[in-house]
Each structure stands twice: as structure tokens, then as C-alpha cells.
Amino acid sequence: MPETVPDPFAERAPALSVVVHGRNVQDHLPALLDSLDAHPLTGVEVIVAAVGDWAREVAERHAPAFTVLPLPDGAGDAAARSAGAARARGRWLHFVHAKDGVPVGAPPAVAAHTGTLPDTVDVLLLDHVRSSWRASGLPSPDGPRLARAGRADLALDDRAALLRLTPLLGSRVLRAGFWRAHERLLTTEDEPFAAYAALLLADRVACLPHPAYEDRRLRHESLPPPTPAQRYALVDRYEALLGLAAGRTAVHGVLYDLMVRDCLHTFARAGMPDDVAREFFHRASVTARRHRPEGLRHPAGLEGVRRSLLEEGAYGKYRALQSANHARRGVRSAVRTGRHRAGTRLRTLQYRGALARPVDPHLAVFSAYWNRGVACNPAAIAAKLAELAPSVHPVWVVTAAGAALLPPGTDHVVPGTRRYWEVLARAKYLVNNVNFPDAVVKRPGAVHLQTHHGTPLKRMGLDQLPYPAAAHGLDFQALLERVDKWDYSVSANSHSTRMWQRAYPSRHISLDHGYPRNDVYYTAGPAEVRAARARLGIAPGRRAVLYAPTHRDYEAGWTPRLDLAALADRLGEDTVLLVRAHYFYDGAASPSAPLAGLRRTGRLVDVSSYEPVEELCLAADALVTDYSSIMFDYANLDRPIVVHADDWETYRTTRGVYFDLMAEAPGPVARSQAELTEILTTDAWHDARAAKARTAFRRRFCEYxxxxxxERVVRRVFLGEDERTLPPVLPIEDRTPAPSPEEARAS
Structure with a gap:
């Protein structure tokens, strides 16, 4: 026979192929890939089966170090796993879902351990840690079981208790040949089934009692509610698994116990409608009777009663038992907490009475910036609503102090009044750019529209948890309960969509329609620009620079980070500074005496209380800001933006940010007042380099x-039109922003 020539490709084959698969769920994929890419991966290859554009874009940042397989947006997890496995060269496969994580150093350690295993082992079982929005890196209950099993390879029938390990496919590493032999059965959207089936099909298994996987538990409230078919699939899962375990007494007994436990838990906790619950109970009962092991003895006490009733199919008796238990717990709870909890007193008798009346389909409640007045996205939506759906009556929630500043004829309520609670109780539509109070009840048939008030550079929502200065005083559980009332969340760009899903995980639908408040930047003409400047007293031909810094969590108050008098002096008499403090701070932005002369001559205008801010943007030739979201809105005008970032490192460390503004700024960056002055007194603020940076920024953040x-929001939410029939988003090259002040003066 001819001598066999070694295959050099096979010699270079990695020990382990890590197959990352799935959509970029709530933007967890970037952290997963970054962590994998941050440390040496000796003996390991990484294949990313990226489902959809977002996952592909994230994965391609790590090419060519990682192999990227782009898959269409509708591809399921099973198809993604199969696609990744088909490209894998490793002798072992580790499937990692895009929402999950991998502890530092785990892949090389797993790869090294597989080299010590005999060829008879098909599955290596790993320990894992658990993470949620509340905490990360919590130990799993699997560690002790794995430790008791030891590191020697063994048959499942000799250690059937291993079936009690958490059914995570990511905590099983599969021999590539074993996967290919059973791929048809293991390729399923039901990952727990695949995790159990891998154990049942393996000839021998081995254990590594060290955490090598991170199971990230997504909020139940952020996931689509299970359909009846998905509920029934739990019973079907165990029916199939018990079939695989036929004739294996020990394995069958453990699986049966797991089946009964899971079905009873789902039935008790899932909150299924009665018809679905009845059918689920019936199917579980049939399976329980069919597969009940001979001689099985139920545990003593209430648990034994529950299991007996399930096997009997006694749905009515089981419900009666539940009702009795609930009543007993209710009595105990009442004794502990008293007759009334203090929090319930927030709901007045009038509010409770109004909740008993029908929802008014022609009533909409609007609020902006904690009831400051008619402003921002809610104001733009209300204006378009009056045009497209005049039958819907808007009522604004405004503080008593702000009521005097409302436009004439604005119907409004003051918080805490009787009519305030009545309109909140009866309105079909509730629109806000922050959140309504915790006491507001989400009624069936009511629609809550969250418009937000900016594109996030700084961390928001749950992403503030690691930053004490930002998280101080926040009740994140209460925040999530408010978020769970959202039906729709408005977004201006895909970056915001991802960040809102990550920071506010709930079942809300993202409206990728653009920010309504920014419509004016495309609908305003020369007359509107000239009028905005005239209202501010800006003479024709003078350059107006809007200075709008943001709030800092680590500062108690607001003072300009610039010497405004010195800056104005350097910029000259032809430049007007429009100074706007963040809305968190009351009063004038610049009260010091040295600025009085500049105010008298019109070279500095305090616009901190000026509304709407969109008029300030229309009037300004350029924007100077630090980390404020106004930069994302102003970019729509395609006018110069200068970033003054004298404390970037401090801000980034204390507040947290989603991207590096210094690397992706919309224009020149100044790290000091001297640099800012240099930029504004030369051509740097509006030269070709600045325009190039602004173009890239606009394309990314002015996407919708x-x-x-x-119009899109009103048609979708208030008129119920299909998203496919809405006016399509114009390509950015086909948009015409409002004219600059210079163009408006010339027209």
C-alpha cells in the first residue's frame, strides 16, 4: 500500500471550535466578541454565525481573526448553529449563544482539557455562571454535581443524576464527529431538548467542574409571550426525550421526575389562559400516565398530592387546591403587611373610580420633560395628530408654574388634581418623553408611547448600574416596571434602537421612524430661519454660536466650563454666543457680572429657558457642545459642530458611554479653551476635514x-396603519436640510 501522506491542514486543525450564533439580542453580542478577542485563544477558532445586519456588523469588526458567516435576519438559532458547525475545523464544538458570555480564559482551558480525553467521550460537561440585569457571575447549582461525578469518563446510565444539570447547550462541548452523527436530532430550536438529547445519545461523557460558560437570563418581560403551541411543546419535549430513554431504568426515572416537576411549575407560574392551561394539563397528564415508572412512590406532603392529581388528570381538583393555597398565603400576607399598603394610597378614590369607566378612544395625554410644557417629540406628535387625526383630543400634563406659559387654547391638567387622574385613567393614548408616575395603571386597550428625548451617548437605564454617580438614587426595579408599560419606543437611528433594547429590556415595539422633533430641520425654509434669528436679536451677517453643554452626574450644580467673557472677546463683535444650560438646572446660565456688558451689546444671549430648542438650532451657524445629545439633532442641519471635551476621561469613567466620541466626533474636538478658541478663530470649525467627520456622523446618527x-408615528400608533404602508425613510443624500443663516439671508 502507498505510504499515507500527513495532511498539513489537519495538523493545523484547532482543538476547539467556538461557534457563536444568533441575533445581537439586546446588544450583548459586542461584549461577548470583545471578551473572546481580548485574550489569546490557543488551540481555539471562533466562528460567528451572525443572524441579521446588526450581528454581522458587530462580528465583522473582529474579522479576520474570527470567521464570520452572515445569515439572513429570519434565520433561527438551530440553522445558525448548523451553519457554524459546518465551517468548523475543530475536533470539539462549543456552541455559544449571542446573548451569553464566556469567562476569561475558558476556551483555551477547555481546548486543553479535550486533549486529555479518550476518543470514546462524546460530550464534555462544563460548569457555568449566571447573569441577569441585577447581577452577574453568580454560581450555578451545577458545580457540586459535576465535582461529585469526577473527571473520569463515564456512561450516563451510571450517573443519571447528571440529567439534573441545567439544560444549557452552552454547558456541553460536543465532539465534532458526534455532532455530525446526530446533527439531525440535535438541530432544533428547543435548546433544552438538544442539551438533554446530547447526554442521552452520548456513549460516554466527561465533566469539567469549572465555570466555562455564562448564562445570561433575559428579563421575562422583555421576551415575546409564549404562544399556546410553545407551551404545549414542553410536554412534547419530554415525550420525545422519554422515548430516547426507553429501557434505561435509571435515566428514565430521572427524566420522568424532571418532566413532572417542569410541567407542574409551568402550570402554576406561567399565567396561562384557562383554555390553554386546561389543554396543557391534559397533555401533561397523558404523558405522565404513559411514562410513569413501575413502582414509583410519590413524595410525602403537598408535592405528592400535586403529582397524584396531575397523573389523574384532575384539573378541577388541582385548581381548587391552588385556590386554597392562595387564600392561605393571602391571609398570612395580610397579617404581615396590614390591611392597606402605604403605596396604594397614591391612587386616589377618583382615579380608581375613573379606571372603572371605559377607555376613551378619542383622548390622548401628552407630557414632556417631567411636565415642563409643550416640547420635544411629544409636541411634534401632537401637532401632526391635530392635522391627521383631529378627532383625538390632546390634554397636556403641565406643572402649575408652567401652565401660564402654554400656547393659548392648550387643554391641560396639573399633576395631582382630580381631572389629572381622570384623564390618565381614561385616555387611550399616553405619550411621554420620560415616564409617567409609578401609580399610573396600564389599562387593557391603552397605548403607551415612549418618545425619548435624545440619542444616547451616555449610558442609560440598566446600563447605569455599574456607575455609582449615574445610578445614585435610582430604583431600577421600579424603572423596569414603568418600562414594561411601554407599547412603542421611538428611535432616530439603529444605534438608539439597540441601546434602548439593551438599557430598557421589555416587550415594546421599536418605531424606527426618526425623532418627530427633528422634522423641522427639513421642513423649515429661509423665512423660518430668519424669524428665529430675529426673535433672538441676532443681526443679519453676525455669526451665532450655540453653546449647549450637558449635565454631569458628579457635579452638584452647573457653571460654564468656559470663560465666556474671554471667549467672546477672542471671537469678536461679529459673533454672538447663545448660552444654554442643561434643563436639570434652574435659573440663568451665566449670572456673573463681567458678562453684563456682553449681554447689553447682544454678543451673549442666555437662552437656557428659551423654547423650543429647535429654533435655537435653526438660528445658529454652529454648535459647541460637550456630550449633550443636541449634537445628534443638530447634525441633521449639516452645519458645523465643535466638541469641547475638557473632562472626557472623567465623564466617561463616572457616567459611562456607548462609544468613543473622541474617535467618532461630528467635527473638531477641543480639549481646552485655548484649543476651542483656535478652532473657532480659524477655518478649522468648517473646513473640509470637519465636513468629512460631520458627514460620517450624520449617516450613522441621523439615519431615520x-x-x-x-407623520409615520401618528399613522402607525394613532391611525393603526401597517408599517409597510408608511412613508419610507428618505436616503440621506435625498434630504434637503433647512438653509443655513447665510443661505437664508441671501434668499
Whole structure:
């Protein structure tokens, strides 16, 4: 026979192929890939089966170090796993879901351990840690079981208790040949089934009692509610698994116990409608009777009664038992907490009475910036609503102090009044750019529209948890309960969509329609620009620079980070500074005496209380800001933006940010007042380099803003039109922003 020539490709084959698969769920994929890419991966290859554009874009940042397999947006997890496995060269496969994680150093350690295993082992079982929005890196209950099993390879029938390990496919590493032999059965959307089936099909298994996987538990409230078919699939899962275990007494007994436990838990906790619950109970009962092991003895006490009733199919008796237990717990709870909890007193008798009346389909409640007045996205939506759906009556929630500043004829309520609670109780539509109070009840048939008030650079929602300065005083559980009331969340760009899903995980639908407040940047003409400047007293031909810094969590108050008098002096008499403090701070932005002369001559205008801010943007030739979200809105105008970032490192460390503004700024960056002055007194603020940076920034962050956002939102939410029939978002090259002040003066 001819001599066998070694295959050099096979010699270079990695020990382990890590197959990352799935959509970029709530933006967890970037952290997973970054962690994998941050440390040496000796003996390991990484294949990313990226489902959809977002996952592909994230994965391609790590090419060519990682192999990227782009898959269409509708591809399921099973198809993604199969696609990744088909490209894998490793002798072992580790499937990692895009929402999950891998502890530092785990892949090389797993790869090294597989080299010590005999060829008879098909599955290596790993320990894992658990993470949620509340905490990360919590130990799993699997560690002690794995430790008791030891590191020697063994047959499942000799250690059937291993079936009690958490059914995570990510905590099983599969021999590539074993996967290919059973791929048809293991390729399923039901990952727990695949995790159990891998153990049942393996000739021998081995254990590594060290955490090598991170199971990230997504909020139940952020996931689509299970359909009846998905509920029944739990019973079908165990029916199939018990079939695989036929004739294996010990394995069958453990699986049966797991089946009964899971079915009873789902039945008790899932909150299924009665018809679905009845059918689920019936199917579980049939399976329980069919597969009941001979001589099985139920545990003593209430648990034994529950199991007996399930096997009997006694649905009515089981419900009666539940009702009795609930009543007993209710009595105990009442004794502990008293007759009334203090929190319930927030709901007045009038509010409870109004909740008993029907929802008014022609009533909408609007609020902006904690009831400050008619402003921001809610104001733009209300204006378009009056045009497209005049039958819907808007009522604004405004503080008593702000009521005097409302436009004439604005119907409004003051918080805490009787009518305030009545309209909140009866309105079909509730629109806000922050959140309504915790006491507001989400009624069936009511629609809560969250418009937000900016594109996030700084961390928001749950992403504030690691930053004490930002998280101080926040009740995140209460925040999530408010978020769970959202039906729709408005977004101006795909970056915001991802960040809102990550920071506010709930079942809300993202409206990728653009920010309605930014429509004016495309609908305003020369007359509107000239009028905005005239109202501010800006003479024709003078350059207006809007200075709008943001709030800092680590500062108690607001003072300008610039010497405004010195800056104005260097910029000269032809430049007007429009100074706007963040809305968190009351009063004038610049009260010091040295600025009085500049105010008298019109070279500095305090616009901290000026509304709407969109008029300030229309009037300004350029924007100077630090980390404020105004930069994302102003970019729609395609006018110069200068970033003054004298404390970037401090801000980034204390507040947390989603991207590096210094690397992706919309224009020149100044790290000091001297640098800012140099930029504004030369051509650097509006030269070709600045324009190039602004173009890239606009393309990324003005993605959906085209002048028709309010129309899309009103048609989708208030008129119920299909998203496919809405006015499409115009490509950015086809949009015409409002004219610059210079263009408006010339027209």
C-alpha cells in the first residue's frame, strides 16, 4: 500500500471550535466578541454565525481573526448553529449563544482539557455562571454535581443524576464527529431538548467542574409571550426525550421526575389562559400516565398530592387546591403587611373610580420633560395628530408654574388634581418623553408611547448600574416596571434602537421612524430661519454660536466650563454666543457680572429657558457642545459642530458611554479653551476635514430623520396603519436640510 501522506491542514486543525450564533439580542453580542478577542485563544477558532445586519456588523469588526458567516435576519438559532458547525475545523464544538458570555480564559482551558480525553467521550460537561440585569457571575447549582461525578469518563446510565444539570447547550462541548452523527436530532430550536438529547445519545461523557460558560437570563418581560403551541411543546419535549430513554431504568426515572416537576411549575407560574392551561394539563397528564415508572412512590406532603392529581388528570381538583393555597398565603400576607399598603394610597378614590369607566378612544395625554410644557417629540406628535387625526383630543400634563406659559387654547391638567387622574385613567393614548408616575395603571386597550428625548451617548437605564454617580438614587426595579408599560419606543437611528433594547429590556415595539422633533430641520425654509434669528436679536451677517453643554452626574450644580467673557472677546463683535444650560438646572446660565456688558451689546444671549430648542438650532451657524445629545439633532442641519471635551476621561469613567466620541466626533474636538478658541478663530470649525467627520456622523446618527417622522408615528400608533404602508425613510443624500443663516439671508 502507498505510504499515507500527513495532511498539513489537519495538523493545523484547532482543538476547539467556538461557534457563536444568533441575533445581537439586546446588544450583548459586542461584549461577548470583545471578551473572546481580548485574550489569546490557543488551540481555539471562533466562528460567528451572525443572524441579521446588526450581528454581522458587530462580528465583522473582529474579522479576520474570527470567521464570520452572515445569515439572513429570519434565520433561527438551530440553522445558525448548523451553519457554524459546518465551517468548523475543530475536533470539539462549543456552541455559544449571542446573548451569553464566556469567562476569561475558558476556551483555551477547555481546548486543553479535550486533549486529555479518550476518543470514546462524546460530550464534555462544563460548569457555568449566571447573569441577569441585577447581577452577574453568580454560581450555578451545577458545580457540586459535576465535582461529585469526577473527571473520569463515564456512561450516563451510571450517573443519571447528571440529567439534573441545567439544560444549557452552552454547558456541553460536543465532539465534532458526534455532532455530525446526530446533527439531525440535535438541530432544533428547543435548546433544552438538544442539551438533554446530547447526554442521552452520548456513549460516554466527561465533566469539567469549572465555570466555562455564562448564562445570561433575559428579563421575562422583555421576551415575546409564549404562544399556546410553545407551551404545549414542553410536554412534547419530554415525550420525545422519554422515548430516547426507553429501557434505561435509571435515566428514565430521572427524566420522568424532571418532566413532572417542569410541567407542574409551568402550570402554576406561567399565567396561562384557562383554555390553554386546561389543554396543557391534559397533555401533561397523558404523558405522565404513559411514562410513569413501575413502582414509583410519590413524595410525602403537598408535592405528592400535586403529582397524584396531575397523573389523574384532575384539573378541577388541582385548581381548587391552588385556590386554597392562595387564600392561605393571602391571609398570612395580610397579617404581615396590614390591611392597606402605604403605596396604594397614591391612587386616589377618583382615579380608581375613573379606571372603572371605559377607555376613551378619542383622548390622548401628552407630557414632556417631567411636565415642563409643550416640547420635544411629544409636541411634534401632537401637532401632526391635530392635522391627521383631529378627532383625538390632546390634554397636556403641565406643572402649575408652567401652565401660564402654554400656547393659548392648550387643554391641560396639573399633576395631582382630580381631572389629572381622570384623564390618565381614561385616555387611550399616553405619550411621554420620560415616564409617567409609578401609580399610573396600564389599562387593557391603552397605548403607551415612549418618545425619548435624545440619542444616547451616555449610558442609560440598566446600563447605569455599574456607575455609582449615574445610578445614585435610582430604583431600577421600579424603572423596569414603568418600562414594561411601554407599547412603542421611538428611535432616530439603529444605534438608539439597540441601546434602548439593551438599557430598557421589555416587550415594546421599536418605531424606527426618526425623532418627530427633528422634522423641522427639513421642513423649515429661509423665512423660518430668519424669524428665529430675529426673535433672538441676532443681526443679519453676525455669526451665532450655540453653546449647549450637558449635565454631569458628579457635579452638584452647573457653571460654564468656559470663560465666556474671554471667549467672546477672542471671537469678536461679529459673533454672538447663545448660552444654554442643561434643563436639570434652574435659573440663568451665566449670572456673573463681567458678562453684563456682553449681554447689553447682544454678543451673549442666555437662552437656557428659551423654547423650543429647535429654533435655537435653526438660528445658529454652529454648535459647541460637550456630550449633550443636541449634537445628534443638530447634525441633521449639516452645519458645523465643535466638541469641547475638557473632562472626557472623567465623564466617561463616572457616567459611562456607548462609544468613543473622541474617535467618532461630528467635527473638531477641543480639549481646552485655548484649543476651542483656535478652532473657532480659524477655518478649522468648517473646513473640509470637519465636513468629512460631520458627514460620517450624520449617516450613522441621523439615519431615520428625514422630515416625516411625526407623520409615520401618528399613522402607525394613532391611525393603526401597517408599517409597510408608511412613508419610507428618505436616503440621506435625498434630504434637503433647512438653509443655513447665510443661505437664508441671501434668499
Amino acid at each position: 430623520d428625514d422630515g416625516h417622522a411625526a
